[in-house]
Every structure is written in C-alpha cells, then in structure tokens.
Amino acid sequence: MLKKVVLALIVVAVLSVGFATAQDAPTVIRFGTINDPAIDVVNQLLVNAFEELHPDVDVQIEYIPGADLVSTYTTQAAAGTLPDVVFLADLYVVPFVQSGIVLDMAPLAAADESFDLTDIYDNLLGLSRISGEGLYMIPSSYDVVTMYYNIDMFEAAGAPLPQADWTWDDYIASCRIIRETSENYCLSMGGGRDSYQWWAYYVPWIEGYGGQILSDDGQTVLLSSPETIAAMEAYTALWTEHDIAQPPDFDAGGECFIVGSCASFLFIPGYMSAMRALDPQPFAWDVQVIPTLPEGKFTGMGTYGFAVSANSQNPELAWDLVKSLASPEVQLIIASNYAGTPLLRSLREDPAVVDLAGPPENITAFIENGANGILPTYFPGECGSLYAGQISQEIKEALESVILGMSSVTDAFTFANDNIQSCLDG
Amino acid sequence: MAAVTRSPGEGIVPIRRRNPNFWRDTARGYLFILPVVLGLLIWTLGPMIASAYYSLTDYKIVNVPTFIGLQNYIELFTEDRRFAGSLSVTLRYAGMFIVIGQTFSLGLAVLLTQNVRGLPIFRTLFYLPIVVPYVASALLWRYLFNKEFGPINAVFDAVGIQGPNWLGSPDWALFSMVIISVWGGAVSTIIYVAGLQNIPEELHEAAKIDGGSALQRFWFVTIPMLTPTIFFNIVTSVIGAFQFFVPAFIMTQGGPARATYFYNLNLYEKAFEWLEMGYASAMAWVMFAIIIVLTLFIFRSSSLWVYYENEAKS
Secondary structure (H helix, E strand, O other), X not given: OHHHHHHHHHHHHHHHHHHHHHHHOOOEEEEEEEOXXXXXXXXHHHHHHHHHHOOOOEEEEXXXXXXXXXXXXXXXXXXXXXXXXXXXXXXXXXXXXXOOOEOXXXXXXXXXXXXXXXXXXXXXXXXXXXXXXXXXXXXXXXOEOEEEEEHHHHHHHOOOOOXXXXXXXXXXXXXXXXXXXXXXXXXXXXXXXXXXXXXXXXXXXXXXXXXXXXXXXXXXXXXXXXXHHHHHHHHHHHHHOOOOEOOOOOOOOOOOOOOOOEEEEEEOOOHHHHHHOOOOOOOOEEEEOOOEEOOEOOEOEOOEEEEEEOOOOOHHHHHHHHHHHHOHHHHHHHHHOOOOXXXXXXXXXXXXXXXXXXXXXXXXXXHHHHOOEOOOOOOOOOOOOOOOOHHHHHHHHHHHHHHOOOOOHHHHHHXXXXXXXXXXXX | OOOOOOOOOOOOOOOOOOOOOHHHHHHHHHHHHHHHHHHHHHHHHHHHHHHHHHOOEEOOOOOOOEEOOOXXXXXXHHOOHHHHHHHHHHHHHHHHHHHHHHHXXXXXXXXXXXXXXXXXXXXXXXXXXXXXXXXXXXXXXHHHOOOOXXXXXXXXXXXXXXXXXXXXXOOOHHHHHHHHHHHOOHHHHHXXXXXXXXXXXXXXXXXXXXXXXXXXXXXXXXXXXXXXXXXXXXXXXXXXXXXXXXXXXXXXXXXXXXXXXXXXXXXXXXXXXXOOHHHHHHHHHHHHHHHHHHHHHHXXXXXXXXXXXXXXXX
C-alpha cells in the first residue's frame, strides 16, 4: 500500500513539473535556412530584426544542405514537422506550393500596415506568385540576369566593349573578334554542364522574337511555332554558327568567366560579391544591360527568399521574421555587401546604392536592366515546369540535340512540343 | 512379423533424451541474432514491402498514396520513352563492363600470382582504388578525362594522338564510365587471385609433363579450374553493373545527349526530382526482376560451363 502511495506521488510530481515547464517554455520560431556564406549575413539580419520586434521569442536556426532542400522539406511536410520559416528560391515556388510546403502570405501582407507590397517591383514579385496570384516567397533581391564582361579580354582582342544600346548582333560581332584572336569563348554558361537550358537564358529569346512557349489559355504548347523556332535558331546559333558560347563539354576548371576563359557571363547581381572577393582582381570587369532582341530587351530573373511554412503554428510570428527581408534596412545592407540589388522602388535612386564603389563601375545597370526582367511560363497540371520535370527535360533535350549538332531546331522542338502537349492533354 | 533379436551391443537405438536446456539455448540463440533479424526486418524487408505497395499507388510523398493497381507498370512499359533508353544504356554498360572488367581482372590476377619481388606492394597498389570513396574518385576522373587539360589527353597529345572528348562525346562517354568501373574492380582481381592459388599445382605439372605450353596450360587447366570463381564474379558483376549510379550522377548527369542516362539515374530523377515515388518504386521492382532473371539465367547456364573439381563427370 505504501509503495502505491509513493508511486502515485512521484507520478503527480513529475506531471506537475512537466506542466509547469510547458507553461513557462518560451515560444520558439524554427527558422529553416541553408548554410551558405553568401546567405549567412542575411540569416543574421533577419534574426536580429525579429528579435527587436519579439525579444521574448527564441529563434532556432535549422540549417539544411542546399542539395537536400527538396527531399528534406517534402519529408518534413509529410510528417508535419516543417520549420516555421523555410528557405526557397524561385525554382521551388511552384513545386512547394503544389506540395503544400509554403503558406500564401498575401493575407498576412495585406493585414500588416508596416509592410508595403507595392514598393516591390511588380515583375520580381511575379516569381513569388502562381499565375499572378498569391504571395509564396519574400524575395531577397532584384535579381535580374545582367551581363558581366571582362574589359581586359575585349580590349586585348580589339573588340568593342558592350554598350547599353547594343543588339545581340552587335554583341555577336564583338565576340567573334575575341574568338578569332584568342582561344577564349565569349559567353560563359556558368559552372553547370547544361546551363544553356536555364529558362532565364532561352525564354527571353523566345519572347524577343515574338514567340511564346504556351498559349495564353495554358492549353496549347507553342514550341514549334515559327516565332519560337526562329528564336531557338538564333539562340543555338551562338554555339552552332558563331561558336562564341561555351560548349557543353568545355570544362574551364570552374565558372568560365571567373577563371578568365570567357569574356562575358549573364548572371544575377549577387555574383558581384564572388567577383569582388578575388584578391587581387584577376582582370578589370564591369556590367551592362542585356543586348536587344528584335522585339526589345528581355532577360530572365531568379532569386532566393523565405516563406512561412504551411505547418507553422505561429504564422504571424513567422511572417514577422520573413517580412524584414524586404525592409529598406535589410535591402541596403544586402546591396552594400554587393550581394544583390534592392527590390524596393523607393531605393532606386538611393545614393547608398548608386554610389557604391566599383567594380562594377556601372552598378546602376542592374537597376536599369530590372525593367527587362520577364517571368517563366507557368504550366498547369503535373507535367512539371521550366525548372524541373518532363517539360524541363524535353526542352533541355531539344536544346542539347541542336547544340551538339544531332538535330535541327525544327525537328528537335517539334518533337519536344508534341511530347509536352501529349502530357498536358493527359 | 519376425521377432528381432539383438545381441548386446548390436543395433541398439540410443534413446534420445531432450536437452534440458533446449529452450533456454534456443532462446539465447535467437536473442543473439535478434539485432540482425530486426535490422533485416526494419531496414530491408520492411522498406521492400513498403516499396512494393507504393509501386501500386500514385504517391508523391506529400499526398496520401492512392491505389492505382498496375498503372505505373503499364505506363513504364508503354509510355515512358526514357525507360527503354535508360535500360539500353545500362545493358550496354553492363555488357562492356563484364567482358572488359573480367578479362582485365583475370589478367591482373595472373600477374599478381607470379613469383616476382615486391609482389605485396603491387597487390596493395592495385587494391587501393577500392578504398577511394566513390564520389572522390568520380571527381578525380572528371579531371583526368578533361578534354582540354586532363592528364590522359595530355599523354595522348605528347605522342601525337588527339585524345577523345571522353565525357563530352556521346560516343565516348559511356566507355569512360566503363573505364572508371574497371579501374575500381579490384575485388574481382582479389577473388581471382584466391581462385588461382587454389588450383592444385600438380595439375599444372602434369600438363607440363605432357608437353603443354603456357598458353595451353592456361586454357585447358587454369580456366576450367577457375570457372567457379569466374561464375561468382560474373554474378556479382552483373548485380553491380545494374546498380551503377554515382559516377554518372556526378560527372555527366546522364549526358551528353543521354549517352550515360543509366536506369538508376532515371529512377533517381523520377523519385527525387519529379517526386513520383510510386512510379520510381515500380521502376525499382522492374530492375529487381531484371537482375533476378539474369542471375537465374547465369545460374542455369552454369551447368554447361562451370566445372567443380568434385563433380563426377560421365
């Protein structure tokens, strides 16, 4: 009898302590992000800004390897254990929304008087939306694909330096001089083997020739339309005819531009920090707006950001952590670190941005080029997107077969068109 | 029925007494093997059963699996253009790897059983590729195969030969994968060394006495006596060849033009990039079936070409 009484008292004591502990436990916001030196500063800025607003709330940072992002988040979503805030990039917006990983933050933004969504450039916000609806990511920067060029390489070849009013024909002509006078290529395809199939590179060409990938009603694939074929013939000619673009099998031992084997590189503003980190600077470089296509200037965009997860038990608190990414203070710090271009219209002329010391000297090219940024085509259904899945694979295979000389543009893109249409038709 | 008489000591059937500790000993035995059995159930059989179920569902991880019967398998065989292509790449790789790999391993094993000075050093050197992590070796070979500044093409250039575009040409990329696998095939070599050392020396001596040349002794004595070892190596090589993934994933991502788009790369893509877990599970079971069929075929054929020393030949 005595044993039972003692046991009961112990149980009651343990439960009481547990209850008291639970009552006193501070609220914790789980902040999922990637462990990348380029983003560490941003992570800390968000945490600092949040702790000023909510000193009584603990922020628990959870690092995830970038390569494991999709598998980790989808597994956590299935288990209901997603962090309150998740890291993502534009290529993840559609799959994360479809997988129920991220919350639509539009209602949170609308209810927050301190947050001005209208101050963010419209075209950039499009990366955070699905068909213009919702708000699934707070982007980090006005990351519009802009031209970096090697001043020394152009001058050594006697080739004209890229100008703001150039067309792609002007660029190609200058590049051919470089190819003729050296073994260097003119257009880097980045560090990836098949970067030529990044939508931000080829979709602008399609729009620049008056074409479309998908009809406005989302029902008909237009990869084999005359305009798209003409655009892809011009794009792939950078390899097959003009021989100025880095071939898929050309391994420069790193990103071709930064190692000095390619004269130019089309990429986002954040690349400035990688270039500036080289000490000493291997060559003089600058940036320029994208050349003009027949229908105008078009270029792609791509950025990372953060979102409130669909599992979050404290979405309002999570929103307070995420929203400061788009605050003027954080945006100016990102810009001062050459890690991006401010995405707020109100900072367009801010001296803290436009007067930043070079290189690049022409830093305002990033802002001027912003207006040329277009969005990737959104495909309904489960056939994938321009980033991943069957649609991306079909287009990649079409581009690859043309660039490797195994197929004509018409044949390759008609084949891709028919396969994607077949998938869309179910 | 005739009575059976037995004289003392003849035909006594001992009376079996049960070990009084039988159940305790049995329980102890199972207790000792319990961790392995649990591991097998939890991490091998359990996932296999789950995979078999998921292969019959439409399952994208974040949704509840929806039973669709054999739809995944039907789509795999009738609609998936990449299935046949990836299987073809894998089969061609397996064919080249087994033939070249086993020939190379056997040749190397013969050299490593010669009576030369420093033999342990050579055996160590040829075994070292095994201990190099797979990812590290893939990155290393990517550098070696570099068309512009890789050492392999530099050697070719030095002798006036234009080296091929190893990883950038659809004609050479698959063969490059075979080279990497053969380089790392020391396990087969070690097994061949053991097999060669187990061949009775008197057989070679008898063949010598009968006037057999080295080549004849190799063909008529060594090879037949080595067939059980060859059989084992072929079976394990077939299984390993169909699981090839890491170098293609790291070095070529299936390119160029899908020349190295292995079946497992296709499966990985479907599972972790397209999130089609049900479909990928079906692919895994198809691969399992293919390996089983091939292994059974090799086993069945072994009676025609594998010689066991203790067999009575009619």
